[in-house]
Amino acid sequence: MDNTHESISKILEVEIKNLESKEIQLIEIAKKLNSEKFYPLDFLSNAVINRSLKLIFGFTTLLKNENFIAASHLVRCHLDNIIRFSASWIVNNPHDFAIKVIDGVKIETLKDKNGKLMKDWYLRNLLNEEHPWISNVYEQSSGYIHFSSKHIFNSIYSIDSQNRTMQFSFSKKDNEINENLKIEAIQCMGEITEILLQYLNGWYHTKENPNNMNQ
Template sequence: MTDEALLVFRPPREPRPIFAGTAAHRFPELRGPREYLDRLRVHHLDLARRVIEADDGKIYLPDLLVMSMMQRSYGLVEAVIDCVDGYNLAAAAPLLRIQLDTLVRACYVAHHPLTDEVVTAMLEGTEFRRMKDVDGKSLTDARLVELATPHHSWLPPVYKETSGWVHLSVNHLSAAWQVTGDRFNFGLPLRPDVVPGRLWLELLEAMTKATEELFGYVELWESRKGLPLGQARGWPDAEPEPSGG
């Protein structure tokens, strides 16, 4: 724990208009979810400030991990919005998979009785897959997903699907080539008409859900920071109201 820290919060990028030709312009059903995800992006800064200022601004070991998760999440959310705008599925899907990677680790740490030990091990360079859970099992990605599933039942199929976009796979072949009769169609970059609006909507909704549930763990730390075990502060609103669009 320390009272000394140099903290810099830059102003967030202004909400980006929905330009003609972007996915949310082509598919109007994306407009509301995209705008809401962009508000979650900005909310990262508000929530991070609250966490830092809790307990008179003292910095504890879990703060180091929580703030690194928030920094990572902000960048991922910002990038996913840009990727959806530009029909960049090859980047958007792996970015969602990385956000799920953050969520399952936040879930594990939130339910670990000795969070300081996890953070200390990370600071010493120990990867999660080199750590073991209370059952003595290595914390591989698969194990982290298994442990997170009781708390996030929607996560396993999304994790599996997005994992197929991390390494070159049939997903990339299907997106690159389309067959019409005896003709092969290919476009570079990905043609906007190849990916249906439904898929973009599912991606935005999954990124939103993962981000909101990550915020829940951040708020959990905010509510307990610096207090004796079993005590907690009141819980403020977790995220902005959903868009009606």
């Protein structure tokens, strides 16, 4: 009998299962992309799929074990997947770009087809034009990566304003974290994965229609 979800609500369990279902989609597109011809961009595709599967698994595992503080860091890491992978779509030659990244050249030192350096903030802003929630998620999730007020408030168990006292909590598991915050994080992970799948499926379509491929 699976007792994994005994400590979380049914709503969270459903949201987590919805996110986990996207793992299957990532594996399926990986199979398709690696079934025939192989191009330099496939190295980046494989890497981003592999990293995404591990991040989603880590995220859901931590949530199931009531450790939202640790899980929340992974939202920012997963967002990084699409921010940097998206650079492949705004350069003159995606395969030349991929070869440079494979050789260890930093993406932020490379330019897009408009001559703009592809720093994270630049790539993020471009993505945000199509998906207006990305910049906000970036800022919010960065607050969990860097020690900040979010961690301070998460350590407070209760406040008695009348007596001017407060209690702190020290625990390996979540304490009084709003469930809506967890649901929002799960859905963000899902939306990020959907964007990644759009890129991956687009690349697969291009491979299937080589006349559309930049040479």
